[in-house]
């Protein structure tokens with residue numbers, strides 16, 4: 001059956017992933033399904049209309065790590081999600097990695113994609129050496145993909161001085177809770193969290209920079225709580241950092 005709407009895509013993509021396809025099949029058959037969806041104009045219109053005109057719809061939006069990431073569908077079985085990313089012509093977007101595989105298609109206007117390879121071994125969480133390995137321009141209907149973590153580091157940009165939209169399908173994450181932003185200039189890495197937790201992370205990092213007993217007390221208490229792994233790691237990094245303070 002043809003894929004002309006997001007609903008039709010979701011019916012077919014859910015059935016496809018329930019069969020447990022391998023990565024190669026996802027990049028082949030799955031990619032063709034998304035390519036078919038993005039070759040049809042119009043289906044994003046209701047979402048764009050409601051974001052502008054419907055306050056309740058706007059307020060109900062999922063709070064993603066990147067503010068320009070609009071969630072269009074989240075599989076109830078947690079098999080995948082569909083998002084629209086909005087790229088503005090005058091903005092420079094971060095080089096980043098992903099917690100999951102992702103199929104990406106240009107939908108509205110053209111985008112550029114740069115892919116990077118990671119040269120260091122990743123043992124220092126604050127440091128990364130990257131090398132550009134590929135650069136492409138994608139017209140509406142054209143596709144690219146990313147693999148999890150160091151195998152899918154890339155950067156996107158709008159072309160032609162127009163706001164552009166790409167449609168992304170992400171699989172089940174192998175790493176949850178944050179993505180890495182890479183600073184090529186300083187060879188640094190920053191973990192980015194969703195708005196629902198990022199103030200907690202900033203507070204943890206602040207405590208890790210205060211050489212007072214009360215600061216490590218708070219972190220020790222936090223250690224006893226059942227936070228997700230990514231937050232637990234931040235607490236451990238902060239406690240380690242306190243030890244280095246004079």
Ligand SMILES: [Fe+2]
Pocket residue numbers: 096097098146154
């Ligand atoms: Fe990405």
